[in-house]
Amino acid sequence: MTDPETTRRAWPRLHWQREFPYQWNADEAISRRELLNFAVYSSGALFAATAVLAGLGFIPRSSSGPGVEIARAADVPEGQAVYFHYPTSTLGDEAMLLHHPNGQFAAYNQTCTHLSCGVFYQPDQKRVFCPCHEGVFNPETGEPVAGPPQRRLTRITLRQQDGMIYATGWEL
Amino acid sequence: MISSDGNQHPIPLTPPGQDALATAALVIGLLLMALQLWLLTVALELFQSGRGLDIWPLALISGAIFAGGLGILRLLRRRPGLRHGESEVPLRELL
Ligand code: FES
Numbered sequence: 522m523t524d525p526e527t528t529r530r531a532w533p534r535l536h537w538q539r540e541f542p543y544q545w546n547a548d549e550a551i552s553r554r555e556l557l558n559f560a561v562y563s564s565g566a567l568f569a570a571t572a573v574l575a576g577l578g579f580i581p582r583s584s585s586g587p588g589v590e591i592a593r594a595a596d597v598p599e600g601q602a603v604y605f606h607y608p609t610s611t612l613g614d615e616a617m618l619l620h621h622p623n624g625q626f627a628a629y630n631q632t633c634t635h636l637s638c639g640v641f642y643q644p645d646q647k648r649v650f651c652p653c654h655e656g657v658f659n660p661e662t663g664e665p666v667a668g669p670p671q672r673r674l675t676r677i678t679l680r681q682q683d684g685m686i687y688a689t690g691w692e693l
Numbered sequence: 694m695i696s697s698d699g700n701q702h703p704i705p706l707t708p709p710g711q712d713a714l715a716t717a718a719l720v721i722g723l724l725l726m727a728l729q730l731w732l733l734t735v736a737l738e739l740f741q742s743g744r745g746l747d748i749w750p751l752a753l754i755s756g757a758i759f760a761g762g763l764g765i766l767r768l769l770r771r772r773p774g775l776r777h778g779e780s781e782v783p784l785r786e787l788l
Contacts, residue, residue, distance in 0.1 A: 553719060557769075560722055561762035567729040568752070568759040574736045575752035578745020634742075672742035693743035 585678075585690035591618050591628070594684055599624065602642040604631075607677055607688045616677055617642055618686065619649075619660050628677035628688060629663050635670040649674065722765070725758045 586608040597603050597620040607616045607630075615631040619642055629649070631639045638653035642660060649658040656668035663674035678690045732751045739747050 553715070554769075557719060557722070557766070560719075560726055561759070561766055564726050564729055564759045564762045567726065567733055568755040571729070571733050571736050571748070571752045571755040574733075574740050574745070575748040578740055578748040580745070582743060582745065671738065693741075 582693045584692075586688070588680070589688045591679075591686045591688055594620075594626070594681060594686055597626075597686075600644040602644070604641075605688075607691075613637075615639060616688070617649075618679075621661060625661075626679055626681075626686060627661065627663070628679055629658075630675040630677065630691065632675070633670060634665070634672040634674060635668070640674065718765075722762060725761070729755045729758050 589605075589607055591605050591607075592603045597618065599620050600622050601620055603618045603620075605616055605618065606614045607628075608614060613632060616628055617631055618626060618628045620626055629640075631641065633640050633651040633653065633656055635651065635654060635656050638651050640649050640651045640656070640658065642648075643650050647660060648666070649660050649663075650656070651658075651668065651670065654669050656670040657666050658664065658670065658674055659666050663676050665671060665673060676692050677688050678692060680687045680689045732755050736748045736751045739745065739751075
């Protein structure tokens with residue numbers, strides 16, 4: 522067996538090895554422990570973020586807005602849509618009121634939940650369509666049924682009074 | 694390793710089997726953390742799409758992973774150190 526002193530003379534230490542005289546396995550032990558600590562703290566942060574979202578999820582996310590007149594129910598034929606703005610008349614607040622063939626009304630914000638293009642109603646195909654990437658939504662529920670969108674359209678809550686339809690708020 | 698008396702003491706080499714075990718445990722932990730990150734993105738997606746009530750199971754899984762990590766840290770702190778002549782290298786020496 523080679524004498525350690527002989528080995529040391531045969532292989533003189535480099536400058537940095539004299540400056541940082543840690544054995545390679547000691548260096549590895551330190552970094553692995555630190556990595557574990559870091560991983561557990563990061564895991565805690567990820568859990569906290571998920572827990573906050575879970576907490577927020579229990580809070581109902583519908584908002585009541587100003588009551589805005591849309592149209593008289595009798596003026597919107599079945600299977601047709603009326604386009605309006607809600608809650609303000611600014612860009613991004615474009616909305617549509619759909620009169621389904623079964624007599625029910627539904628209203629949605631026209632912003633596509635994929636990349637915010639404008640969607641519109643296609644009564645002949647019984648769908649709400651986004652031309653940008655051919656996203657398709659169910660006109661009765663607002664849920665995405667084809668194409669890239671994954672989230673449903675923002676629904677506008679309605680109230681009918683004396684034959685007039687009012688937008689009263691929205692729910693995500 | 695340099696001790697307070699200024700002398701250099703060799704660190705006992707970790708037995709190869711246990712070393713691999715500790716590294717494997719760490720890698721599994723990191724994979725679980727990646728899973729937590731994925732759970733967070735799913736939770737965000739559910740929240741954005743108004744299905745916030747479906748998020749709590751994800752938080753539960755994420756919490757269980759975090760609790761497991763804390764348990765491992767606690768275990769490492771509570772294990773006795775390596776004593777002279779002991780054949781087994783305790784976990785805290787490995788990590
Ligand atoms: S923006 Fe509507 S499908 Fe992409």
